[in-house]
Amino acid sequence: MPEQRNSDNRIILVTGATKSGKSEWAEHLATQAEQNAEKANVQKSVIYVATARPQLDDREWQARLDLHRQRRPHHWKTWAVESDLPSIFLGATETDCLLIDSLGTWLANVLEQDDEMWQHNLKTFLQNLRNAKSDVILVAEETGWGVVPAYPLGRLFRDRLGHLIRCVGTIADTVYLVTGGHVLNLSQLGFPLDQHLS
Template sequence: MAQQLILVTGAARCGKSEWAESLAIASDRAVTYIATATVDPADPEWQARIDRHQQRRPATWQTMATVEDLAQQIEGAEPTQCLLIDSLGTWVANLLDRSDVEWEKIAQALLAVLPTSRGTIIMVAEETGWGVVPAYPSGRLFRDRLGMLTRQIGSISSTVYLVTGGHVLNLSQLGQKLDR
């Protein structure tokens, strides 16, 4: 696997993370798992989800956590590394309290560093907006920010996969990129 940017997207609980993990293993590179979730001791169900993800990962993988500085984590990647970022949706949720100006600056920093990375990057992103418009402003803000960021990352990715219904579709082979 040459240096590249791979986007794995799909609905909740569809197998996105497992597919991304299999791609990371196939890269034959040293894998660094970048977790965007924050641990909440008051939420045992959330901790159980985190534990399931951790149990699937090979012991040889390094794990790093980030709440905001995703661009900085990517910037330091070595050519021999594969960064697996799981997930973009959680990262966006971490930053919902940021103003539109702050958010735009953070998102643009991420978009600027992705094409220049020397390592292979695999990003997991949740699909949103396939149902009703969220009834609350924070839900609409999340949907809009994640949807736009996923689209922008997809447009610069070498490969985009959609995981749904227990199947993986290579959208880069089946589909066509939208004009920017």
């Protein structure tokens, strides 16, 4: 059974497939948190944590990044974090809302880590997330619903990401799945698997 968090902050996980609208929904939730805080006369600053590496020689990839950038409000801060994602929670405060997009691109950036190093990285990430003072919205790609990748690195990525999403889901207050043009609140529709297996 996962450890209980002793904090007033909110942790939200948004998962979905490619082009499902998961990033747009996460951005909507961040905007909503900002607006709700404003109505309550509380300061709330959204910090967009971009994990994707720029690839200037890949026009299609750059177009994707530009689309995300254009969609974000100009007053949001942006932190570019390619590999050391666990440390970002240490620099955030109660008045921040971190929007991390995405866990899959972060994992791709550190996929060369051996199992021992990755397990240490994962443990640190989950511990820092659990102890975060800020609100946190995490975007993650669902990659395990298709065929088994034909090459080892693809299988490693899929397995690690699936496990990462499951671990984050046990910590999150709310988990959303975005698919088929709809948003499903899995926290209302289902129950935490790990709690029912213990």
